[in-house]
Structures are given as structure tokens and as C-alpha cells.
Amino acid sequence: MADREKDNPEDRRIAYRIGVHLGDIIIDGDDIFGDGVNVASRLEGLAEAGSIRISEAVFNNVKGKLDLGFADLGPQKVKNISEPVQTFQVLLDPSDAGKLVKATLTRLPLVRYGALAMIALVVAIAAGLYARDRMFAPTSTGPPKLLVLPLAAADAGSRLIAEAATENLIASFARLKGLTIAPRDVSMQYKGIELAASDVPDDLDVRYILDGTAISQADSVEISARLRDISASGEDVVWEQKEVGKTDELFGVLAMLKLGATAAMKVRLNQTERAILESKPTTSFEAYLAFAQAELFRYSGNFFDLEKSLPLYEKSINLDPGFIAAHVGYAEANFTIWSMGYNTIRYTLDALDAARESIETILQAQDANVYAIGLQVRIEIELSNHEQALAKARAAVFLQPDEPWLRFVLGLSSLAAGNYEESLQELDKYQSLSPRLNSGETRDLSFSFLLLDDVEQALGLLKQTPPEESTKIDQYSQLANAYARRGELEEAKFYMAKFLKETVWNNLAWQRGYFGRYADPALYDRWSEAMRAAGLPESPFDFEAGREADRLQHDNLIELFSDIYQETQTLGPFGMPYSQDRSTDGTLTMNFAWMKGQPISGNWSIEGDQFCVRTPAIHVNREQCLNVYIDRDKSTEKVTHISTVYSFGALNFEFTRVSE
Template sequence: MGEASSISPIDRRLAAIVVADVVGYSRMMEADESGTLRALAEARETVVEPLVRECSGRIVKLLGDGLLIEFASVVRAVDCSIRIQRQMKEANSSLPDERRTVFRIGINLGDIVGQGEDIFGDGVNIAARLEQLAEPGGICLSGKVFDEIQGKITASTRDLGAIKLKNIQNPVRAYAIDVAGPAARHNSLASPPNTSREFTTIVVMPFANLSGRDDQSYFADGITEDVVTELSKHRDLSVVARSTAFAYKDQPVNAAELGRKFGADVVVTGGIRLAGQHVRATVQLVDTYTGNQVFAERFDRPVEDIFAVQDEIVEAIIGRLFFNLQTVASTARSRNPTTSVSAYTSWLRAGDAWRNGDEAAARQHMHDAAAIDPTYAPALASLSLMYAYWRFSEPARETDQERKRLSIDYARRALRSGKFDPFVLTSVAACFLLAGAMKDALRYSEIALAMSPRDINVQVARGMVLSYAGRYDEGLSLVRRACSFEPLLPPTFISSLGDCCYLSREFELALEAYRSLIDPPPFFRLNEAACLAQLGRIEEAKQAASELPADFDAALYARITAEICSLKEDADLWTEGLRNAGVAI
């Protein structure tokens, strides 16, 4: 295909438009922000999105506290709306009033203007105004919609008369529909059972570095990671972790065969070439079942527009998968809230250094990114987690308390500009856990999970927090579920799985996890020693502890690990295991 245009073509069409909004959203957010976000995410995932798919609709975009949905059929639009309200009423029946997610819905049939995935025009505006007229849990229709459903949907309606709507020139006839009454649908609405899986699994292979220069590989790797992260935000997608796919970096592979090995439906492959002031990205989608390349595109942009290139790649991939996913281009990019290419480049270099085990270089590049753009939330969040992690792993340049102070400071700064980014929230939640600030760790990991429930990195972080908070069954279940999706687990996942098993008193399973790495970091060996001690294998435990590097402060590690436990019995469990392994605490 040719060079992608930056301006999408405009088209006009007749459509049924549904606008849904949550009643009392601002009040709910003020009273319980995380609970409200979680409840709204659950309503979208379990009720709205499945029904919209079944009725052949398309979610155009999310509106914060509501949705804009397009249907080609008026009958399907009304049928879907009635079913949404009925299912939400059932879901709310066991909840107290303050925790109920209640929608108002407005439906109109009208001419719309489409640009890319978004839609505009009076047809949309009227639906939005009608939504405001609907009762909580109710539906308000325009006269055009009412006329079209006669004899096709049996439902009681109430004529509200011709109403003058704000910013609409002529009065609009409006009707309220009785959601509680019978709604015998026409035969044309009968849908076959939904035999499709709950979500589509996708694997993103490492983008090839086509620049011909080894020192540019970090850029291709960073683009790959961003694509994985952006795709993971969508609830209709289950994305295989980048660490699993990166095990096959620079290896000749058959994309379809590898996708089937991962249990994926679709494989993304691509390449990045940096040449002068331009970056060129190519991307392909391969259907793992047929082996066919179903989509290919090239994006050529000045390097200053690298963020636009990433957005276009992700939007193009999603556009070929689901017609009802929200468009990436219609929402503000929270993943990279910086306009500085230099800051972004430093952040990519830091990630590359971290993956290659060069913590000193990672530290320097991350500080460079934050210095260039002091509000760059992903860089600040990464610094917060790194300083927290270094308390356990790296020979001290700063005192332990200084590292703890720095980690919390960076976390607070990250939240000021990135509090709606699941990556940022997950990173700072892990930071707060390692700093012993359990209340904050629980809060931000919960919000991140509500925003991005299928992101396995979010699941693992939340599981760790829950386990150290004493909620062992919940925590271990969440981490096990996340790990079950990955054929090749990264060290952070293995460490989290081991910790959750240890806190659940499943010492054999914890030992198995800690021993699964060929070249583990020192604290893996120390945790292994604690497991052996708890299993009564004292001599083996002491041998494992004696093999630690001379510059590793085992006593400090033991003290910090005990400090982050919410329950005294969990702190004692770590202290007892490590002391019996011969660690002087």
C-alpha cells in the first residue's frame, strides 16, 4: 500500500446512533474513584460490549463516563439498548444504591459524517440530547426511530411530544420506552449462538531493525514494546507478553506456526528503519489459522512525528481485528505524554539497557529522559520502580532510606501527569509495595486492573500486592492466571509467582519457581534458601545462602522483605526462613 495519509476521508451515511451515559458519574468518582472505574469497566466488559457485538453494532468511542455506538439497523440498536438496560438492572439488583452503575440511553436515526473511525453531525448531537432526557435506567427515542420499529419490536412507549433540544434548530419528537415491559423481538433479530472466544489472542513479534546499524536496535525494540502495551489496553484483546515473543528475536521463524504455538489467532510482524530525519515502519498481520497475510501497511514519517507513527500502527492493527473497538486516534495518548523525541529516545535506551542487565546505563538514560521532560510520566514511573528494586538488588550507592525516598518521590511525580495510564499506575503500585506503602499499592494496583484487566503485567503486580497484604488466595490466583498465558516467563513474573506461593505456604511450588531460572539474580538464591529452610532441608538452605555474592547484603534484603508484609505472621515467615538458612538478621 502507498504512504499513509494523515487525513482520513470523509463520508456521509444514514445510521442509528446510541449514546449512553452513567447517571451521577461525577458524584460516584468523588466518593470512590477506583470503585467507580472498576464498576464501569466491568459493565462495559460483561454487558455492553458483548451485546453490541451480538447485535452487529460498533462502539465508536468511549466518552469517559459513557459510550457512542453506531448501528446499521435501527431495530438492532433499540433491541441492544433494551437488553443493556435489563442486564444492568439485574447486575445492580444485589448492590447498594451508591455502587450501582446506571445508564441513560438516547437513540436517533439520522445522517452522520464519518471521518476515520469517528462520527459527527446533527444525527449524533440529537442522540446525545435525547440521552439527557431519559430517566435513569431508561431509553429515549427520536420520532424517526419510533417510526422504524413499529411492528418489529413490541415494547411500551410514552409520547413525550415535540421537544426543543439545545443547539438543534427544529423541535424533535421524542418517546420514552418502557424497558421493564415485554420486548418480543422480530425473527430477524434472532442471532446464532456466539461460538467465538471471549477475546482474540495476539502476539507481537520483535520488530526488525532495518537500519543496518546495531546501535539502532533499541529503537525497534522500543516500538515493539509500545505496540504491545497499547494493544494490551483493549479488553477485546489478550496480548502475549513481549518477553515471550522476544525469545525469538533475530531468529528465522514461520509467523503462523509460531502464532499457533502461542495459541494466538493473529501474529504481528514488522520492521523499523531510521534514516536521517525519517523513520519508516512496516507492519503485517498474519492469520495463524490460514497462514495468510491479511494486512500490510507502511508508515513513513519525519522523526519528530514518531508518536503519530506508533498510534497509526496500533490503530491499523486494531481496525483489522474488531470493527467495534474504540479508535486509538480518538483518545488522548496517555502512554507517551511527552512531545520530546529526545526524552522518548532516552526512555527507550533505558529499557534496552535494563533488559540487557546494564543497570548503570539504564539509570543514566532514565534520568536523562526525566531531565529533558520533567513531566514524562512513564520515565518517572520507571525511575520510581527502579529505585525501589535497587533497594533489594544492587550494591548501594545511596543509603537504603535515600533510595526509598527517591522511589516514592518519583512515583508521586509520575502520578501528577500519568494517573490514567495503566503502565504508570502499575509501576508506582509496585514501587509503593516495595517501599512498604501498602495502602497506596492497593489503591493504584486496583485502579490499573480496572482500567486494563487483561494486561498480564497489571495482573501480576496486583497479585503481588494482594499477597503481601495478606490476601494470599486472591493474589496467587491472579498471578497464576497471568503466568498461564505465557510459555516463557520473564524473571519478574517468576519472582512474583515464587513470592505468592511462599506467602501462601506452598513452599515446594515456591522453590520450583525460584529454581526455574538458569542464571538467577542473587535474591532468587536467597529466597530458595528460605524455601528449603521452611521445608526442613536446613543444610541445603545454608549451602544456598552461602553462595551469595560478597557484595550482596542478605540481612538488609531480609529486613526489607519483612517490612513490606502487612501481617506480622508473614514478616515472621520470611525472617524465620532466612534466619534458619544462616542469614544473620
């Protein structure tokens, strides 16, 4: 094709971009789809006109078998694919046959043949910044902004070292209050590109650029880094440093570089921030890479990403059983699954056991670990053991008064017990002692302030979180609540619409379950009043609206759930099979198809005009009392069709009368 087109005028030529991947596909008639197709399509989108991009799976199958060369472009983040795709460019020049080139070794040539791509990158970043939701206004004031570029790897054997070092640099600098850092996603878009000051979009508001090179040889590692100040017209290198150490001392090497760069930027550090920069979390860079990816998934605020974090934490722990931060992350992820009732990720009682086992492992290694102690307290809060939670939290703060996380946990304990003044004091202390809060910490703190009816503090926290860092579902929910409390219903409904677009099934019945941890029922009353005003339905998909006439009353329920009727067919939420076994002694077993054979056990009763259920695996054994509705169009004298409205969806039952 290229040979045939070369005689045509340049503006009349056809130039193909090709992406090739080897993977599973699904064939449906004339259509094909699946991850195999998606990855190939994304690779095609990455390719320049007239070039070919292939995945690692293809490279492993063709290397050494074709008269072609390849450029290793490293992992590329692509749309709608959760994991980065290891990418190679095919080198078509016959003189390159048999070569494998590491692209990061020739960074300036990347700019030469990728100039148009660079322009597109700048435009894309600028467009993304202008297209932010209205709650996220870009700021040009505050601490100087740092852009950390992915470190270049000297060769293919240094790639993982470079990636681990890059993740650690970004994660560490992001915690400093005296420094604003460009989001990780922005940093990663510049991988393999030599970045000049003139190439940085003005909207990023960057003052400093940190870049460098990683070299891994035998049992040693060398990291060179430099810091450029691009605030003026030039690109002054204000700091350069090279550190060498053994491979298992990578994070000690990085600690020296981080402290040097921070001093060059004149950033003042508090005790907690210095400890973060000096931290040596593991001796395994491979364990750290798995951990870093798990942390990104856990803090994304996405339900499905939380599930992806678990095997990555497990991989990290297997690579380094002494990696305490990985044990903490794994415990936190399992605690979230249990406390939120996410049985679709993992049976929640198994998640609780896993969290407790991890806590025990952590405390055996570090008996004063603040995160393990904090999790012990939070488990007591979820179980509504308020006095035990308060006693443990106060004792922990007494022994370690300058540990910010313990202050936060004491604030949560006080809030749950109804000690609001103490809660506010501890949350304020937490903010003053803390490093810069990440998105998950900001979300939890703003939610606490909303419950304490400190709307302005909550809004301040929510608005200062950039969209790239936000856990958007929680952000939308809390903004809807905050604006409704202020009486700004147009804004409240705007964010509620965004919230329901992300979680279409969400409802007040589901949210009510989480308020069982609080001693004061008025907290839920105020929360639900605001959410109702913002437009959150009472039940999933507003199922109950307009159906009051079809709601079964006490006597109907007593008869229906007796031996007079037998359940003959059941359909659960999302159209999947469901059945339940109820005994006259009040025990209940729920069988969901998506639980893969794991039953959920609990108790049932009729209370007034509602069918009530308690199960340890859903909302921590807090009672859910449910309305039951008859489908009059389907029901006959012999067969009764009903729907029981749970917080997560309506369960449809068919009952056949078997005796009089």
C-alpha cells in the first residue's frame, strides 16, 4: 500500500494504522467482540498513520520468526481496559530486522516522529481540564505544582525498577501539604516523551518537572533524578542527584532523592510527611508494583475496581510476606466489603475473617500499628459496640497523641456514640496533623462533617478535590446532600442525577442500612431528608411509587408466609434465579445465583405490616423491614405473585396455595 501511494500527492495518500492483539473473542453471527477485539482496537488508536502497534502476546509469538524489528513502548493505558497494555511498535525498515529497541532510550526521536501525537496529547489534556464538572474549578494559587515524569529505564531489565520508582515518587509527593502534584494519569501520558517547558499545557499550572533514569545491574540499582523550574522563561535545572544501592534497598535510595528534591523546592515537612518520604515499605520492587496498582483500584471509588484490588494485594504479600502496607491495604479492602455488604465481590463474613487475620498479622509484627488498631475500632463501630470502640480509640490516642489516623478513628467513634463536640475536635486535630489527604480520606472526612451538620467544611473538602482524584460516586452523593441542606435544590438535584446515573439502583432503603452504626437515629433522619429533597428514591428504581394499594397488610402476610402456601418459583434482582428457605423457627436461608452456591443465612419475622430480615452477611445483621406487594394482574385464587422490596432490589415470588 505504501509503495503504491508514494507517487500520489501527500494529501491524497491513504495511510493505514494497524493494531494487532492475540486474545479470546466471542463470535455472535456476523459480529465479534470481547477483550481480544477491544485491545486490538485500542492499539490501532495508539498507532501513528502508516505504523503497526502490537501487544505483548503477539510479540512473544512472533519475535525471532519474522524479518522485523520492534520498539518496546512499555505499558500503555487505554480507554475501557483496566490494566495497561504492554505495547510494541513494529519497525518496518529492513535495516532494523531482528532488533529490539527500548523506546525510552531514544526519547527525543519519539518526539520527532510523534510530533502530531504530542500536539494531540496537549490538546487532550487541555480539553480535559476545561471539561471538568462545575464543582471542580481549576486553581492557579496555592503551593507550587510538581509534574513527576515516568523514569526512563536504561534497558528492558530496568523497566520494572523504573516503574516501581515512579509509582513511589508520585505517591509520596502527593501526600505533601506544601506541594501540589499533577495527577498520576497526567504523568503517565508523558511516558517515553522528552518534555520541554514549552510542551506543558498552561492549564496544568506546573512549576517543577522531575524526571530521571533507572539502571538495574546485577544486584544493584542506580537512580538519577533532576528537577527543573519552568516558571520563568528557561528550563533551569535547580537540583540533580544520583543515588546507588543494592536492589533490595531501592526505597532507601528513593528516600534520599525525595528529601533532596523536597529541599530544592523549599517545601517544609511535618513529622508525618517526613516519615512518608523516608519510608522503606518493602525490599521487593515487584511486590511494590502490585501494591501500587491495588491501592489505585481500592481508592478509585469504583465497586468493580475494589474486587480487582484483592488479588493484587495477595500477590504483593506473597512476594514479600513482611510488607506491612500490603497487609493493611488487604485488611482495609476486606473491611470495606464486609461493612458495605458487597457479597457480589466476596462473601462478607469471609471478608471479615480475612480482615481480622490481616490485623492479627500486622499487630504481631508492629504492635502499635495505627491502621490495624484503627480497623479494630472501626469493626466495633460497625457492630454498634460504641463504648468498646470509644475506650480503645481513646487509649490509642493517649499512647500515640500525634498519630493523625488515630485522631480520625476517635472522631468516628465519638460520632457513632453521639459525642458530637468531641468528634468535631478530633476531626479538626486529624486535619492539622495529617499529610495531604487522598481521595478516600477526603471522602470519609467530608461525610463525617455532613453528619455533624458542618456543611461548609464538607463542601470545602469536596470542592478542593480535583476530578482526576475524586471518588465520583461518593462525591456526587455528598454534594447532593450538602446543597440540599443549604436549600440549593437545583444544585442538589444536578448532583443527584449524576449519582443515580452511576448507581441507578441506589435508594434510601439501601443507605438506611449503613446508619445502624450510629446511636442517634436523628443522623439518618437529617441525611434522608436532604437526599429525598435532592431526588433519591425511597426504594430501588422507585419500585414502590404509586403501589400503596397493592401493599399487603399484617394478616395477609401471616397467611402468605405460613404452611398454607408453598413457594414454587422465585426470581431475584437483575433477573437471576433466587430462592429462600424459611423455617417456622424463624431461620432463613437465601440462595442467590450470583453467590455461586454460598447461601446467606439469617432470621425472619413479621413485624406489623412488614416482612423483616436479619442476616450477618448483609448490613452487619441490622434488621431490614420490607414492604410486600401483590401483583393483582398475575395472581389467581390458587397462585399469588408478590414482590418483596429489599434495599438492593425487588425479589419476585410465586406462591401456590397447598391447603385451606
